[in-house]
Amino acid sequence: MRSAVYRPWAGISLLMVSTQLLAGAAQSIEERLLRLEARTSSAEARASVAEADAAKLRQQVERLNRQIIASPQTPVQSALDQRVARIEANQQALASSPAAKATPATTNGQLSDGFSFGGYARSGFMSNGSGAGHGGPYLTPAGSVGGAVGRLGNEVDTYVEAKFTQQNQTDNGTRAKYTLMLADGLETPNDWTAAQSSLNVRQAYAELGHLASFEDSPMLRDASLWAGKRFDRDNADIHWMDRGIVFLAGTGGGIYDVKPGEDWRLNASLMSRSYGDFGTEENKDIRSYVATLNQFFDEGRWQVMLNGISSAQNDARLDERHRQEQARDSRVNKSGFSPALSGAHGMLAYHQPDFFGQEGYFKAALLYGQGLGAEVNSIGADGDLLDQARTVRLALYGHTRLSQDWRIAPALIAEQSKDRYVPGDDYRYMTLNVRLANELSSNFEMQYELSWQTMDLDALGYDGRQSANGDYWKFTFGPTFKARTGDFFIRPELRLFATYMNWSRDLDSFSATDDFGQKGFKSGGNWQLGVQMETWF
Structure with a gap:
C-alpha cells in the first residue's frame, strides 16, 4: 500500500x-x-x-x-x-x-447622435423665341428694392446649398451641435463652371442646448447658446416668391428659447455685417452691428421682433480727401448723400397653424424700418440708406386645400419706401401671387401660378434709375412629377413649364442695366419654355 x-x-x-x-x-x-x-x-x-x-x-x-x-x-x-x-x-x-432603426453608439461617456447632411438645390433653363431666357423673382423694376414676383417658371439659375451637421449629447445631458453650410449660385448652363463659381461658406456655427448648468432654472432650462456665422433660426419667407419676410444673418452670438414667463419666449442676439472696404490708406472695413430681441407669445402665434442697427463709420466714405475715389468705390452711396449711421427695425407677426380652420397655415406680418433699418427684409444689409429713409411693409400668405385634388397658396406683399437713397425718392409696389396644384396621380400634378405686380417708382436718378409706373403679370403652367403628391412642400419636383409674361411699356425705360427693355425682352408679351428640378432634404 x-x-x-x-x-x-x-x-x-x-x-x-x-x-x-x-x-x-x-x-x-x-x-x-x-x-x-x-x-x-x-x-x-x-x-x-x-x-x-x-x-x-x-x-x-x-x-x-x-x-x-x-x-x-x-x-x-x-x-x-x-x-x-x-x-x-x-x-x-x-x-x-x-x-x-439605428442604435446610438456610446463613446468616451458621450451619446453620439451622429452626422447628418441636408441641402437645397434648384437647376434648370428657360428660353424665349430668340433663344435666350430672362427671369428671376426680382426681374421687375420693383425688384431693385425687393419687390419679388412668382418664381414658378421664372428661374434661370443653378443654386445649391449643402448643410453638414454633427450632434452629440454628453453624459451630463448637454447637447452640442456644429453646423457648416456651403452654397453656390450661377446662371451659366455649362458643366464646368469653376471660373464663374461663387462658392461661399454661408454658415459655420456651434450651439449648446439643454445645458446641465441651466437645469435648475425654469427660465433657462430649454435655452440654447450659439456663436459663429449663421442664419437666424426663426427667419421667415414666402417660398412661392423666394422672398424673405425677414432675414437676419451675420456673424455673432446669441441665446434662444429663454422663458421669462409661462407663455413668453424670447431670443436675443448680436450680429455683425460688413459694408465693405472703402479704400483709404487704413483700408478700414465698414461694419454694421445688429442687436435683436425676438419675442413669442401665445404658443408662438404672436411674434414681436425688434432690431437696432449701428454703423459708426458708414459716412467715412464721403470724407473730402477721398471724393476722387468714389467713382471706383462700389460701396459709395451713388446719390452722393451721406448714408445713415444707425437704424431701427420692428416686426409684428401672426402665425396661425391652420388656414382659418382648414388644413394648411396662415401668416401675417407688418414691418417698419428707418435709417439703416429701412431695408426691412435683409436686416442691416444695405449701407446706402439715408438717415431719413422710412419703409413699411405688409405681408399675408399661406396655403390650404380647396378639395380632395386641388391645393392653393395665395400671397400678398405691399410696401412703400420714402427718402431711401435720395431725399424725396418714393418706391411703392404691391404683389399678388397665387400658386395652384391639381393632383392627377400619386406622382404627377399640374401646377399653375398667376403673379401680378403694380408699382409706382420714382428713384430720382439714383444709380441711373428713372421713374416707372405700371403693371407686370405672368402666368405659368407646369406639368410636375414628384416623389408623392399631396403637399406643396414634398420634394424633389421635376417640372416642365411654359410661362407667359407681359408688362406696361413704361417699365422698359426704368434702367439700362435691368432685364426689361433689352433686345428681345420688351413689353408686348413674352413666352418662355423650360425645365427645372427642385429638391430639399
Whole structure:
C-alpha cells in the first residue's frame, strides 16, 4: 500500500487556478455591466426621441381637435381624414427608414447622435423665341428694392446649398451641435463652371442646448447658446416668391428659447455685417452691428421682433480727401448723400397653424424700418440708406386645400419706401401671387401660378434709375412629377413649364442695366419654355 506523500506545489497550483477563475468571473461581470450600461444609455436615447415624437403628435392632435370643434362639417372631416392618413404614412416611412432603426453608439461617456447632411438645390433653363431666357423673382423694376414676383417658371439659375451637421449629447445631458453650410449660385448652363463659381461658406456655427448648468432654472432650462456665422433660426419667407419676410444673418452670438414667463419666449442676439472696404490708406472695413430681441407669445402665434442697427463709420466714405475715389468705390452711396449711421427695425407677426380652420397655415406680418433699418427684409444689409429713409411693409400668405385634388397658396406683399437713397425718392409696389396644384396621380400634378405686380417708382436718378409706373403679370403652367403628391412642400419636383409674361411699356425705360427693355425682352408679351428640378432634404 502506497503511503501518502505531501506535495506542497499541488496546493499552490490549485490556489492559482482558483484565483484565475475568480478573476475571469469578475472580468465577465464587469464586461456585462459595461454592456448593460451601454444598452441602458441607448434605450434612454431612443426613449428621448420617442418622447419628442409623441409630443409633436400630441400637438398635431390638439390642433386637429380644435378644427373639429370649430367647424364639424363634413368637408372639414374629410380634410381631417386626409391629413391623418398623410401623417400616418409619414410615420410609417420614418419608422421604416434606416435612421429610425439605428442604435446610438456610446463613446468616451458621450451619446453620439451622429452626422447628418441636408441641402437645397434648384437647376434648370428657360428660353424665349430668340433663344435666350430672362427671369428671376426680382426681374421687375420693383425688384431693385425687393419687390419679388412668382418664381414658378421664372428661374434661370443653378443654386445649391449643402448643410453638414454633427450632434452629440454628453453624459451630463448637454447637447452640442456644429453646423457648416456651403452654397453656390450661377446662371451659366455649362458643366464646368469653376471660373464663374461663387462658392461661399454661408454658415459655420456651434450651439449648446439643454445645458446641465441651466437645469435648475425654469427660465433657462430649454435655452440654447450659439456663436459663429449663421442664419437666424426663426427667419421667415414666402417660398412661392423666394422672398424673405425677414432675414437676419451675420456673424455673432446669441441665446434662444429663454422663458421669462409661462407663455413668453424670447431670443436675443448680436450680429455683425460688413459694408465693405472703402479704400483709404487704413483700408478700414465698414461694419454694421445688429442687436435683436425676438419675442413669442401665445404658443408662438404672436411674434414681436425688434432690431437696432449701428454703423459708426458708414459716412467715412464721403470724407473730402477721398471724393476722387468714389467713382471706383462700389460701396459709395451713388446719390452722393451721406448714408445713415444707425437704424431701427420692428416686426409684428401672426402665425396661425391652420388656414382659418382648414388644413394648411396662415401668416401675417407688418414691418417698419428707418435709417439703416429701412431695408426691412435683409436686416442691416444695405449701407446706402439715408438717415431719413422710412419703409413699411405688409405681408399675408399661406396655403390650404380647396378639395380632395386641388391645393392653393395665395400671397400678398405691399410696401412703400420714402427718402431711401435720395431725399424725396418714393418706391411703392404691391404683389399678388397665387400658386395652384391639381393632383392627377400619386406622382404627377399640374401646377399653375398667376403673379401680378403694380408699382409706382420714382428713384430720382439714383444709380441711373428713372421713374416707372405700371403693371407686370405672368402666368405659368407646369406639368410636375414628384416623389408623392399631396403637399406643396414634398420634394424633389421635376417640372416642365411654359410661362407667359407681359408688362406696361413704361417699365422698359426704368434702367439700362435691368432685364426689361433689352433686345428681345420688351413689353408686348413674352413666352418662355423650360425645365427645372427642385429638391430639399
